[in-house]
Amino acid sequence: MSDSPSPFQVLLLGPYRREQRVSSMTFFINTLEEGLREKGIPVTVTQPEVKLGSLPVPVTQLAKLTAAADKLLLFPGQLKHLIRSLEPGPPLVVHIVDQAYSNYSMTLKTRPHLITCHDVIAIQASSGESSEHKPPLRTRLYQRMLKKGLTHSPWVAAISSTTRDHLCRFTGKPEEQVPIVYNGMHHPYHPMSQEEAQALLEPMLPAEFGSDFYMHIGINIWYKNRPGVLDIYREWLKQHPDSSRKLLMVGPAPTEELREQGADLEAQGRLHWSKRLSNEQVNAAYSLAAALIFPSFMEGFGWPLVEAMASACPVFTSDRDPMMEIASPAARFFDPADAAAAAQVLIDGETAREEMKRSGIQRAKDFGREQMLEGYIDVYRKVLGLTESPSKN
Numbered sequence: 208m209s210d211s212p213s214p215f216q217v218l219l220l221g222p223y224r225r226e227q228r229v230s231s232m233t234f235f236i237n238t239l240e241e242g243l244r245e246k247g248i249p250v251t252v253t254q255p256e257v258k259l260g261s262l263p264v265p266v267t268q269l270a271k272l273t274a275a276a277d278k279l280l281l282f283p284g285q286l287k288h289l290i291r292s293l294e295p296g297p298p299l300v301v302h303i304v305d306q307a308y309s310n311y312s313m314t315l316k317t318r319p320h321l322i323t324c325h326d327v328i329a330i331q332a333s334s335g336e337s338s339e340h341k342p343p344l345r346t347r348l349y350q351r352m353l354k355k356g357l358t359h360s361p362w363v364a365a366i367s368s369t370t371r372d373h374l375c376r377f378t379g380k381p382e383e384q385v386p387i388v389y390n391g392m393h394h395p396y397h398p399m400s401q402e403e404a405q406a407l408l409e410p411m412l413p414a415e416f417g418s419d420f421y422m423h424i425g426i427n428i429w430y431k432n433r434p435g436v437l438d439i440y441r442e443w444l445k446q447h448p449d450s451s452r453k454l455l456m457v458g459p460a461p462t463e464e465l466r467e468q469g470a471d472l473e474a475q476g477r478l479h480w481s482k483r484l485s486n487e488q489v490n491a492a493y494s495l496a497a498a499l500i501f502p503s504f505m506e507g508f509g510w511p512l513v514e515a516m517a518s519a520c521p522v523f524t525s526d527r528d529p530m531m532e533i534a535s536p537a538a539r540f541f542d543p544a545d546a547a548a549a550a551q552v553l554i555d556g557e558t559a560r561e562e563m564k565r566s567g568i569q570r571a572k573d574f575g576r577e578q579m580l581e582g583y584i585d586v587y588r589k590v591l592g593l594t595e596s597p598s599k600n
Contacts, residue, residue, distance in 0.1 A: 219251070236252065303323070357377075367389065367508050401494075423455075443550040516534065
């Protein structure tokens with residue numbers, strides 16, 4: 208940490224508190240805040256407050272309207288007031304940490320700011336570019352507003368080349384205004400010994416589950432393709448009917464349809480749903496797993512790919528970007544829409560698992576916390592027009 212005064216300060220604009228349920232976004236903003244403070248950069252964190260959204264109304268359209276009022280009507284004024292209170296200090300850059308709140312770029316107008324765009328999946332789907340999902344009209348209208356904010360913002364940081372390419376295509380921005388800053392590890396994932404990993408997982412895994420299993424981690428959203436994981440595992444079982452290798456699904460409780468799809472596997476003791484795992488327990492699961500199966504249709508980055516590689520877990524994932532961008536050359540790739548072919552890739556890759564582990568550990572080093580922090584500091588300086596190189600201490 209430098210003893211000299213910071214040449215600027217940062218205001219991190221995070222998600223509406225009632226919507227702060229995606230753990231990766233919580234990790235992202237916490238990592239930024241902690242890392243910037245360690246480097247001596249003044250940081251303030253703000254979020255749209257839950258005011259009208261806290262009224263005792265049922266979870267219906269009315270509840271959504273009160274939340275919208277908090278975000279769209281009340282918060283812009285609160286944001287302007289906060290900025291005025293900070294402006295007597297060092298030059299201020301406002302960092303909107305999620306493209307889901309890019310509409311606030313219109314509130315900030317010409318004030319120095321940037322948006323981190325984690326993905327444009329919702330904009331792609333709203334534009335008819337996804338054959339797997341068609342969002343309702345209200346979602347398409349909302350995404351149109353967010354696209355306007357992304358277009359207005361003078362700078363947008365993308366977390367992968369894939370996200371940048373799509374973003375530039377949708378907004379018309381030149382690549383120079385859309386720097387790539389890869390996500391950095393928010394937890395020190397590493398290969399654990401079998402004894403250590405089993406001890407951590409003992410409270411949440413059935414005793415008979417053992418330490419030979421495939422795993423997936425993700426939420427119940429269409430592009431994560433959780434049903435596809437079950438389909439791939441079934442196809443693999445057709446060629447290994449006597450195998451004891453099971454399937455661990457980490458994430459929220461499955462939907463009714465997904466639970467029904469896997470009911471027979473669950474009854475046979477081959478499938479286990481696991482939620483509310485700590486970072487340490489997720490690390491343990493990766494360390495024990497035979498492989499991560501990650502058949503997403505779309506992603507902005509793909510956190511589990513890096514987490515698994517850092518934990519010496521072989522990765523089998525979709526032959527689409529950004530999965531190929533992030534996990535090459537360590538992973539093996541398949542068509543996420545072809546379960547039988549994907550299962551064959553798992554089978555063919557069995558003998559390469561040790562090499563995949565070694566290659567994955569090496570690849571994961573490219574996504575360090577320090578690289579991410581230095582990347583954002585460089586962008587902050589560009590946003591503020593501070594082009595001279597910072598002093599090294």
